[in-house]
Amino acid sequence: MSTKSDIAQSMPASNRLSLLTQRKRMAWLFLSPMMLVLLAVAGWPLLRTIGFSFTDANLGNLHDYQFIGFENYLVYEAGEWYGVLADPLWWRAVKNTLFFTLVSVSAETFLGIIVALTLNAQFKGRALVRAAILIPWAIPTIVSARMWGWMLHDQFGILNDIFMTLGFIAEPVAWTADANLSMWAVIMVDVWKTTPFMALLTLAALQMLPSDCYEAAKVDGIHPVRVFFKVTLPLIAPALMVAVIFRVLDALRVFDLIFVLTSNSADTMSMSVYARQQLVEFQDVGYGSAASTLLFFVIALCTLAYLYLGKKRMESY
Incomplete structure (x- = not known):
């Protein structure tokens, strides 16, 4: 009895490529609603937090702030280091x-x-x-x-x-x-x-x-x-x-x-x-956002490392 993999292997290369393309499109079609919801629920707050980390925003007035660059992360002033990383x-x-x-x-x-x-x-x-x-x-x-x-x-x-x-x-x-x-x-x-x-x-x-x-x-x-x-x-x-x-x-x-x-x-x-x-x-919204952004990058690096190691593991089989 022929399996799906046997049938796929017997198909011409152009047909296999077309079938793979259709599967990818269908996958993205099914994932798109979830991605849109995730972008609205998590993406926008994340981008806003990263944006605040480059400002001197205060919780008392979030509409009145100035762009200060990387000062919340690390800055050298008057012979001293300041910022979250210091x-x-x-x-x-x-x-x-x-x-x-x-x-x-x-x-x-x-x-x-x-x-x-x-x-x-x-x-x-x-x-x-x-x-x-x-x-x-x-x-x-x-x-x-x-x-x-x-x-x-x-x-x-x-x-x-x-x-x-x-x-x-x-x-x-x-x-x-x-x-x-x-x-x-x-x-x-x-x-x-x-x-x-x-x-x-x-x-x-x-x-x-x-x-x-x-x-x-x-x-x-x-x-x-x-x-x-x-x-x-x-x-x-x-x-x-x-x-x-x-x-x-x-x-x-x-x-x-x-x-x-x-x-x-x-x-x-x-x-x-x-x-x-x-x-x-x-x-201190700016300073706190900088700390939250650093936490996000720590978690993101751990996730990417896991995905990379998992991919290498799958390739070894």
Whole structure:
């Protein structure tokens, strides 16, 4: 029986080129409504933000501003460097964001794989466990952050009460106020909330794997750990990479979780929190827009790097 690929290969080159052109046109036709909506919803605000980053606009009067070039980004005056790129607090926010992204996404990926492997096994009550696992992810971030804020409170938080009862700590700990613990507290809450997302995507990939490979490995007596690293992990790698890039992009722009738990603390300040502080509290639209633009370019570079590596991976097959 001939497949579609066989039929396409048997067609003349001119007909194949015409068919490919028609498919591309149809693809753009179907994508055009979404692209127009995206341009209106995201494109215009983005361009406006980039435009404001080259001005001295103030939140009190957005219609009265002057073009100042790259002064919001970096400028040298009177022997000193000024601008976002010369602000130590900005670079601390960059460091905090990258650390948060690296640790939280790594932990979520590791735990997500373990949870997915567990849920992929056959056991009684599996459907109930699957539904329960998704609860943290279904809770809105603001709600979960506020809930954990109460649980981590140094005076009447339940975690301090439990740890003191068990003898792990001698006195209440200010989890979100201590400079050495606040970032780890934020990471813990993010891992609790987002691990189900990683588990869900990984589980979907696991359920699409062919059973032939595992039956052959079982017959050959190969250890399950070796089967995982040699068979399972390579097969779910594409889906896992999609989940990771989504989480990386989401973690790089983290705002609500950190702001609710630690407000504007420099110990946990992310790039989004820094931009919000400049825009809202200091009402410096130009300076805050410059920080937001830099954040956009960081995320865009990560996206382009992923697309480039994904293309290279596809070409290698």
